Amino acid sequence: MAKLVVAVDNSQNSMQALDYIAMMLSSRIDLVLELLYIVPGLPPLFDDPMVRRESKKQIEAIEKRNKELADTILSEARERLISRGFPKNNIHGHAEPKKQGPARDICQYAGTQRARAIVVGARGRSRLEKFFTGSVSSHIIENCRAIPIVQINSQVESKKVLMAIDASDNAMCAVDTAAEMMAGTEAEITLIHTKQDLCSYLPDEVVSAAPEMEQIWQTKLEEQIAPFMTRARDKLIKAGMKETQITSKILSGTRNPADDILNFARKNGFGSIVMGRHGSSNKQEYALGGVSGKILQASANMAIWFC
DSSP: OEEEEEEOOSSHHHHHHHHHHHHHHTTOTTEEEEEEEEEOOOOGGGGSHHHHHHTHHHHHHHHHHHHHHHHHHHHHHHHHHHHTTOOGGGEEEEEEEOSSOHHHHHHHHHHHTTOSEEEEESSOSOHHHHHHHOOHHHHHHHHOOSSOEEEEESOOOOOEEEEEOOSSHHHHHHHHHHHHHHTTSOOEEEEEEEEOOGGGTSOHHHHTTSTHHHHHHHHHHHHHHHHHHHHHHHHHHHHTOOGGGEEEEEEEOOSOHHHHHHHHHHHTTOOEEEEOSSOTTSOOOGGGTOHHHHHHHHOTTEEEEEO
16 A cells, blocks of 8 residues: 655644645545654753753653643544545554654654655744744755655645646656556646746847747757656556546746746646656756745645655
């Protein structure tokens, strides 16, 4: 059975991530959810034996309440999924003590579970942690490179999925992950590729010296991407998606692929965007603020799948 590790806490974003899973994947009876809550601990000062002896009663009270909170969060998350139709026997809850930090602990746990992907809300419970170190979710995306990530940004209500296709291995990895997870569901999938204009590479004054070059450039781009669009479609069908669930679209883009993808998604009511962490140039990486990073930051009310 395929596994998803779902990071949970008591935040609204975490609950919205659970709602997204139930909406998109509740029909998958062969999918196991490993709900993971990272239990925060006292500062290292309280590891000192003398301090622990002096504060024994208070420390025990905190540790007891910490465990109760963990049990409550996991129980409520499980019930939320069951109430929305996810098979109850496929939901497991785990509370793990914080060791290296929430992001690294989640990544390490997902690796030991051989999870197919990690699902996380856009922001977790701690505003203080967000202020000083960046959100847990962004740290997971930047540092957990071996496992695909699904980040849910607020409430998602649409089952329409936009898959951004280019010639990179990352894009095909993202297609593989989404195909495996969404096969047998009601997801409506559109494969999309945005063609940048020639002025993305040369000044307008230079391109205007030979206007016909723009058409040549656009034609060659379509020829270049066509095999990858076909390959992505074949992967989806092989995984079990129906041909009627899949459409394709090549956009005549601008100089900003992120805006092209986001505008198309918003205009046409998509709830999910599936894409590689970086494109075929290997320069548009999330951590560097490239296409995927810009989409992530501006994708309110959408889920973003990264590979």
